[in-house]
Amino acid sequence: MNGQTIKNLPDALDHLEQIFEDRVLHALKRLGVPTRDDLQDIALRLEEINAQLRELANDRQATLPAPTAEADDLKLINGIGPVLEGKLNGAGIRRYQQIAALTDADIEQLETEVIHLSGRIRRDDWIGQAKELYVKKYGELA
Incomplete structure (x- = not known):
């Protein structure tokens, strides 16, 4: 090796390294592997x-009536016994109106995280029963 070749060696290595990185990046794209930029974009979008979900949850909480001192007897709903009533109360659900206002997402969360009985709320029509009991006790649903 002569002196000129040794001087060009760092540039040649940089050039080869760039070619290698470009080829790896191209191969990863063809395989559908997300890049660091893709992952950063996804992370920002998730944030x-x-x-938005936190804001919607806060808005939903603001629209729910404040709990009254007196809780409704949730055991009057077929499918809710003392144990489930205790679990629901522990999750902050004490009134017919709260059950009557359950959304699909609320039902999913209650069934998986609180009562641990998949399908029970819809099967026993807790929402319909809660609406009837509310109307019977308080009058028309708001």
Whole structure:
């Protein structure tokens, strides 16, 4: 090796390294592997979605009536016994109106995280029963 070749060696290595990185990147794209930029974009989008979900949850909580001192007897709903009533109360559900206002997402969360009985709420029509009991006790549903 002469002196000129040794001087060009770092540039040649940099050039080969760039070619290698380009080829690896191209291969990863063809395989559908997300890049670091893709993952950062996804992370930012997830942060935005989570912020929107928190805002919606806060809005939903604001629209729910404040709990009254007196809880309704949830055991009057077929399918709810003392144990389930205790679990629901522990999750902050104490009134017919709260059950009557359950959304699909609320039902999914209750069944998986609180009562641990998949399909029970719909099968026993807790929402319909809660609406009837509310109307019977308080009058028309708001």
